[in-house]
Amino acid sequence: MRFKIIKKYFVERFLKHSVNAPEDWAGRFWARTWCDTNTNHCLTGDCGNKLQCEGNGGAPPATLAEITLKGSNGLDFYDISLVDGFNTLVTVSMKFIIFD
Numbered sequence: 001m002r003f004k005i006i007k008k009y010f011v012e013r014f015l016k017h018s019v020n021a022p023e024d025w026a027g028r029f030w031a032r033t034w035c036d037t038n039t040n041h042c043l044t045g046d047c048g049n050k051l052q053c054e055g056n057g058g059a060p061p062a063t064l065a066e067i068t069l070k071g072s073n074g075l076d077f078y079d080i081s082l083v084d085g086f087n088t089l090v091t092v093s094m095k096f097i098i099f100d
Contacts, residue, residue, distance in 0.1 A: 044087035061085025
């Protein structure tokens with residue numbers, strides 16, 4: 001699996017967004033809601049009024065997608081977590097591509 005992290009983007013409501021990351025990447029994604037594009041402040045999932053969170057987590061409530069690539073025994077793991085609260089529906093799907 002080949003992935004690349006996109007540092008900044010806005011996804012319109014109900015649209016999908018694909019990202020690529022290094023094959024051994026681990027991290028989390030979350031949706032921010034009710035964002036002001038002038039100040040970059042969001043009512044949920046805000047990360048210090050920044051468009052790029054630069055390693056900072058999102059402020060609760062924020063539904064999380066947690067992903068680990070090549071984790072324990074080289075396996076990939078992902079889950080949806082409500083540990084930081086719920087702010088919107090989040091789904092994760094994987095697309096496997098075999099490179100010759």
